[in-house]
Amino acid sequence: MYKILKKRDLNPVxxxxxxxxxxxxxxxxxxxxxxxxxxxxxxxxxxTICDFxxxxxxxxxxxxxxxxxSRQICHLNEGDSFTDFVGPLGEPSEFVHMSGEKLSGMRFLxxxxxxxxxxxxxxxxxxxxxxxxxxxxxGAKSSSLLIxxxxxxxxxxxxxxxxxxxSAGRKGLVTEVMKELLEADGLQKGNQHYKCYDHAVAIGPxxxxxxxxxxxxxxxxxxxxxxxxxMVDGTGxxxxxxxxxxxxxxxxxxxxxxxxxxxVDFEEAMRRQTxxxxxxxxxxxxxxxxxx
Amino acid sequence: MRNKIxxxxxxxxxxxxxxxxxxxxxYGYNSQEAMLEASRCxxxxxxxxxxxxxxxxxxxxxxxEVEEGNFAKAAEIIxxxxxxxxxxxxxxxxxxxxxxxxILGIKGEAVAIGKLERFTGDWSRExxxxxxxxxxxxxxxxxxxxxxxxxxxxATDLAKIGYDVTIFEVLHEPGGVLQYGIPEFRLPKESVVxxxxxxxxxxxxxxxxxxxxxxxxxxxxxxxxxxxxxxxIGSGAGLPKFMNIPGxxxxxxxxxxxxxxxxxxxxxxxxxxxxxxxxxxxxAVVGGGNVAMDAARSALRLGAEVTIVxxxxxxxxxxxxxxxxxxxxxxxxxxxxxxxxxILGDExxxxxxxxxxxxxxxxxxxxxxxxxxxxxDSQFDIETDVVIMSLGTSPNPLIASTTKGLETxxxxxxxxxxxxQTSRKGVFAGGDAVTGAATVILAMGAGRKAAAAIxxxxxxx
Numbered sequence: 001m002y003k004i005l006k007k008r009d010l011n012p013v014x015x016x017x018x019x020x021x022x023x024x025x026x027x028x029x030x031x032x033x034x035x036x037x038x039x040x041x042x043x044x045x046x047x048t049i050c051d052f053x054x055x056x057x058x059x060x061x062x063x064x065x066x067x068x069x070s071r072q073i074c075h076l077n078e079g080d081s082f083t084d085f086v087g088p089l090g091e092p093s094e095f096v097h098m099s100g101e102k103l104s105g106m107r108f109l110x111x112x113x114x115x116x117x118x119x120x121x122x123x124x125x126x127x128x129x130x131x132x133x134x135x136x137x138x139g140a141k142s143s144s145l146l147i148x149x150x151x152x153x154x155x156x157x158x159x160x161x162x163x164x165x166x167s168a169g170r171k172g173l174v175t176e177v178m179k180e181l182l183e184a185d186g187l188q189k190g191n192q193h194y195k196c197y198d199h200a201v202a203i204g205p206x207x208x209x210x211x212x213x214x215x216x217x218x219x220x221x222x223x224x225x226x227x228x229x230x231m232v233d234g235t236g237x238x239x240x241x242x243x244x245x246x247x248x249x250x251x252x253x254x255x256x257x258x259x260x261x262x263x264v265d266f267e268e269a270m271r272r273q274t275x276x277x278x279x280x281x282x283x284x285x286x287x288x289x290x291x292x
Numbered sequence: 293m294r295n296k297i298x299x300x301x302x303x304x305x306x307x308x309x310x311x312x313x314x315x316x317x318x319y320g321y322n323s324q325e326a327m328l329e330a331s332r333c334x335x336x337x338x339x340x341x342x343x344x345x346x347x348x349x350x351x352x353x354x355x356x357e358v359e360e361g362n363f364a365k366a367a368e369i370i371x372x373x374x375x376x377x378x379x380x381x382x383x384x385x386x387x388x389x390x391x392x393x394x395i396l397g398i399k400g401e402a403v404a405i406g407k408l409e410r411f412t413g414d415w416s417r418e419x420x421x422x423x424x425x426x427x428x429x430x431x432x433x434x435x436x437x438x439x440x441x442x443x444x445x446x447a448t449d450l451a452k453i454g455y456d457v458t459i460f461e462v463l464h465e466p467g468g469v470l471q472y473g474i475p476e477f478r479l480p481k482e483s484v485v486x487x488x489x490x491x492x493x494x495x496x497x498x499x500x501x502x503x504x505x506x507x508x509x510x511x512x513x514x515x516x517x518x519x520x521x522x523x524x525i526g527s528g529a530g531l532p533k534f535m536n537i538p539g540x541x542x543x544x545x546x547x548x549x550x551x552x553x554x555x556x557x558x559x560x561x562x563x564x565x566x567x568x569x570x571x572x573x574x575x576a577v578v579g580g581g582n583v584a585m586d587a588a589r590s591a592l593r594l595g596a597e598v599t600i601v602x603x604x605x606x607x608x609x610x611x612x613x614x615x616x617x618x619x620x621x622x623x624x625x626x627x628x629x630x631x632x633x634x635i636l637g638d639e640x641x642x643x644x645x646x647x648x649x650x651x652x653x654x655x656x657x658x659x660x661x662x663x664x665x666x667x668x669d670s671q672f673d674i675e676t677d678v679v680i681m682s683l684g685t686s687p688n689p690l691i692a693s694t695t696k697g698l699e700t701x702x703x704x705x706x707x708x709x710x711x712x713q714t715s716r717k718g719v720f721a722g723g724d725a726v727t728g729a730a731t732v733i734l735a736m737g738a739g740r741k742a743a744a745a746i747x748x749x750x751x752x753x
Contacts, residue, residue, distance in 0.1 A: 023508050032507075037464060041565040043558070044464075069566055084464040086502035232558065235462055235504060236688050237472075237530040238550035242541055249534065249541060254690065268541055271641040275543045276568040 002036075002085040005058060007078045010147045013065045014115065015074045016050070021085050022057030029096050030123040031226070031258055034059065034087030035234045038072040042083065045069050046231045046253075048119035048203075049088060059085075062118035062147065089234045090257045093123055094224070095132075095199070104131030109181065109197045109221075110156075111174050111212050112138045113204020117148045119226060120203050121155075128155040135197075136160070137177045139204070143168030174208065175215040182219045197221055202261065206273060210266035223261040227252045230275060243269050295331035299401040307621035311592055314476045314561050317618060318382075321404075323363070326411040330359035333403045334395060341405060344393035346737030347445065349373045351390055351405055358408055367416040370409065371423040374736065375448040375492050376441065378417060378484045379470060381410025384733045385612050417487050424494045427454035432750055435460065435520040437505045437691065440468020441732040442526030442723025444492050445739030446746075451495040453747060458520075460503040465557060468528055469724075469732070472557040473549075475586050477593070481556070506690035511698070511719060521753075522718045522746045525706060526739055527691055529724035533683040535578070539635030540681075544572065544643030548579070548587040548682035555590050571596040572677025576646050578602075578632055579682030580609040585619050587680045598624045599674060603631040603651050603664040629653075631664065633671065635679055646674045687725045695719070703728055712742030713749075720746055 006018035024034065028049050035044045051060035063073045076082070095103060108127055112120040117138050127134050135158040140146045142165045153159050160177050161169025170177070178200075185196050201224045202212040209225040216223045229241040229252040241252040246263035250256065303319040304310075310317055321329060333355040341351045350369055357366035370377045386392070386406035394402035416422075434450050436443045439461040447457045465471045470485045479485060493499060503509060505527070514520045532547035534540055551569070554560045560569035575591040577584050580602035592598045600619070602609060605628050609616055620626065629651045636645040650670035653662035692700045699707040699715035705728050712720040722738030724730055 023503065027508050041559070043566045043568075072566075084502050086462070086464070086504065086508075088507055089504065232550055232553050233463060233472075235530070236690070237532070238553055239532045239534070239547040240550050242534075244541060249536070254688075268641075271543060272541065276570060 002082040004076055004078055004080050004082070007076075010062070011144050014062060014145070014147055016060060016062050017076070018058045018060050019082065019085060020057060021059045024059050024085070024087050025052045025057045026054040028052040028059060028088040029092035030126045031093030031096065031119075032088035032090050033119070033234075033257060034061070034085065034089060035231070036061070036073065036082050036086075037084040038069065038076060039083055042072060043069045044084070044232060044234065045073065046089075046228070046234055048115075048226075048228075049122060050118040051122055051125075059087075062115060064115045086234070090253060091255065093126075093201075093258055095123075095127065100130050103127065106198045107133040107196065108135070109178070109200040110134065110136045111178055111200065111202040111204070112136060113174055113202075113208040114140055114145060115147075116202075116204030116208070116226075117152070120201070121148050121151060123201065124152060125155045133157050135181065137162065137174050137181070138169075139163070139174035139177075139208070140168070141165065173211075174204075175211050178212060179215055182216070182221060186219070199224070201225075206266060206270045209261065209264075210270070213261040213264070213266070217262060224258050225261040225264060226257045227259060227264070227269060228257070228273075229253075229269065230273060240275075243272070294334050295328075297328070297332060299332065299404055300325050300329040302404070302407050307618075307623075310477065311622040314593055316480055317477050320381075320414060321407055321411045323361070323411075323415070326358050326408055327361060329404050330355045330408060332396065333359070336395060340393040340395065341390040341403075344389045346389070346733045347373050347740055349390075349409070354412060355403065355405070355408055358412060363412060363415045364419070364421050366412045367421055368423060370412055373740075375444060375495075376488045376732075376736065377409050377413030379413075379441075379479065379488055380733055380736070381406050381408075381413055382479050382484070383474060383731075385731060387613065389733065413488070414484075417483070422491060422494055426452045426495055429456055429496075430454035432456065433458070433518075433520045434746060434750075435514045435518070435523045437511075437523065437525045438462075438468055438527040438723075438725070439466035439489070439499055440470065440526060440528050440723065440735065442528070442725075442735035442739040442742075443468070443524065444489065445736035446524045446526060446722070446743045447497045447739075448492050448495060449740055449743035450746060451492075451497045455747075455750075457496070458498045458500060460505050460509070460514075461499060461501045462504050463557060464501050466499045466501060468526075472553045473583065473586070475552065475556055475590050476561075477589065478586070504690075506694040511691065511695040511716075515718065521750055522720065524712070524739070524742050524746060525691060525714070525719065525721040525725055526723045526735065527688060527725045528735075529685045529687045529705075529729040531686045531688050531704075532681065533685065534681055535632065535683060537632060537634055539637055539643075542635055542637040542643050543641055544570065544677055545635055545679045545681065548577070548583045548680050549685065551587050551680050552583070552590065555594070561590075561594060569594065570678060573597065574599070574676045575678045575680060576601055576674055576676040577680045577682055578646075579684070580604070580611055581682065581684065582611045582615055584680075584682035585611045585615040587682050588624050589619055589622060591678070591680065592622055592624060596678070599676070600624060600626050601630045601632060601646065601648065601674070602626070602628050604653065604661065605629060608661055627674070629664065631666065632679075636673065643677055643679055644675065646676050646679055648672060648674060685724075685729050687728070691725075710741065711745035712738060713745060718749065
């Protein structure tokens with residue numbers, strides 16, 4: 001079970017894996033996530049679902065090395081198996097419940113940051129297949145950290161790339177590109193044949209989602225974000241993932257991971273992500289001297 | 293005439309030593325002690341202990357065999373009604389069930405039924421005794437949601453009479469609350485929980501882990517696409533409650549479920565595991581149930597000074613007396629008639645203290661307990677680095693929300709009759725998913741009743 005059928009390093013720190021998980025492949029929907037354990041004594045790590053193929057019975061995940069546990073995942077090879085692979089978890093994206101007729105007339109803007117490009121892909125792919133019009137902004141630190149460029153091109157109408165150092169696309173932040181697109185959108189509003197963006201979705205590091213939210217607010221465009229909080233079980237049991245949304249405490253694992261961006265308390269969410277960071281840094285340090 | 297001796301005491305790990313390790317607190321009886329204690333049983337003609345047992349173990353019969361030294365025979369008698377004697381011998385509230393009804397308890401001390409059950413279960417494990425007698429397969433498949441006490445009991449009974457049973461478990465280890473909730477020092481995972489679950493599997497029961505019923509599969513897909521003729525839902529009450537007071541999302545505030553899951557299921561106390569856990573120097577546990585005691589005693593063993601904060605008096609503590617006694621022995625501070633009103637944070641958003649108010653007992657509430665009311669102007673602060681919220685749990689709404697026609701009440705509990713029949717044909721439920729958080733043995737009792745009802749239902753259609 002949970003055998004890694006295909007492994008591909010997208011760059012030195014990001015790895016893609018296609019994993020045998022027939023039950024999950026048949027039930028996964030855009031917006032959902034999963035939890036893996038790389039070995040018997042490993043943590044339960046929440047990861048986004050990057051793609052799924054029910055006919056092949058596979059689910060694709062993308063992992064970036066950020067600490068000891070993600071390094072263990074990336075060290076697994078083709079033919080190895082995950083000890084555990086559970087999901088899909090969380091609620092599917094809201095648009096999954098909309099009719100094809102409605103979606104085919106809609107226009108979406110996606111803002112993807114770094115590894116956040118991975119969960120954006122199945123959403124764009126789904127919307128594209130339903131006939132919606134989708135523009136995507138991908139931002140990364142540099143060209144070497146850019147992922148899914150070609151795959152995304154194949155399923156979106158317009159792809160905008162930006163990097164912090166200008167090594168690919170334009171030099172700058174996703175917020176700048178987004179503002180320009182939304183401003184241009186506003187200017188076109190007078191044109192009766194022009195269709196404005198109906199909805200925007202931002203997925204990436206918490207800090208990026210916070211600034212995208214601040215930048216998007218003046219435009220009054222509905223914005224959804226996907227929160228990558230801490231989790232243990234991922235099924236509503238532990239409450240480690242609680243976030244304040246609209247002044248109420250919500251569980252990102254079962255009520256999310258997607259929420260209305262304008263209601264999210266990002267400061268609290270970012271602080272809560274650091275709860276175990278000192279302990280994890282220590283574990284990572286041990287790992288470097290002990291295992292590598 | 294029966295042996296009129298005082299109840300044989302059970303040996304325990306020294307409180308000061310055990311406060312720093314996760315080894316089991318109670319050593320249990322050896323065979324001499326067990327035979328001696330068994331000789332106290334009056335073997336009543338109409339035993340009151342049996343009807344007081346939710347799974348109706350033939351208590352005097354197995355105790356008579358223990359007395360004679362026929363431990364395998366004793367184990368066989370228990371196995372007819374329970375597949376988890378080593379578990380139940382450790383975690384059942386015997387004082388309010390079998391032992392609470394023992395005639396000897398009226399004038400003196402009840403027979404130590406729990407300790408004898410534990411001895412019998414442990415003896416059969418150590419001597420490799422297994423009971424795998426079962427009817428041939430009848431060709432009918434039953435799905436069970438959740439591998440906790442309710443699901444395991446239901447699976448055992450159904451497998452014995454010939455059903456092809458598959459349990460679907462959401463976590464990576466089977467056992468439910470036995471695995472994630474109850475700590476190692478009360479219920480060893482490798483030796484006790486795993487072995488008794490292996491015994492259930494030896495009856496032919498399959499356990500598929502990592503399946504989220506309601507997401508990976510649904511009740512309907514199991515029945516329509518996978519050929520299960522009936523489903524038993526024993527998904528427990530896993531959703532933690534919080535107080536909804538200011539500061540509850542500060543770093544350092546965790547639910548007892550999170551704290552215990554990290555430590556029990558994820559073995560955070562064992563440095564060879566990757567799981568992080570945070571206890572700081574001081575821990576405050578809010579609540580007074582068995583789960584609060586488990587969280588407090590776990591935090592103590594991880595090196596913290598621990599205070600239990602409870603809004604009523606010690607008399608009203610819902611935890612078992614034995615657990616409270618053990619917690620006190622180990623050095624846990626109890627602050628009764630105290631209720632948190634706010635969690636205080638430092639400038640970086642980490643917990644620094646708990647603002648509390650003193651309480652006094654007022655008029656009895658619906659449950660008959662005198663309800664606590666705040667004493668005006670009595671606020672004070674307790675310094676602490678971690679706050680563990682142990683206020684009870686409720687059932688996860690996921691299954692009900694993904695199964696059409698499955699009725700729930702206002703506490704998200706599934707509605708089922710005394711035999712476990714839900715509002716959906718062929719769908720049965722029992723344990724905490726129906727009653728809200730209760731005990732291991734009540735869940736097992738509900739699992740057994742549902743197994744009988746499922747058998748009756750499937751024979752009819």
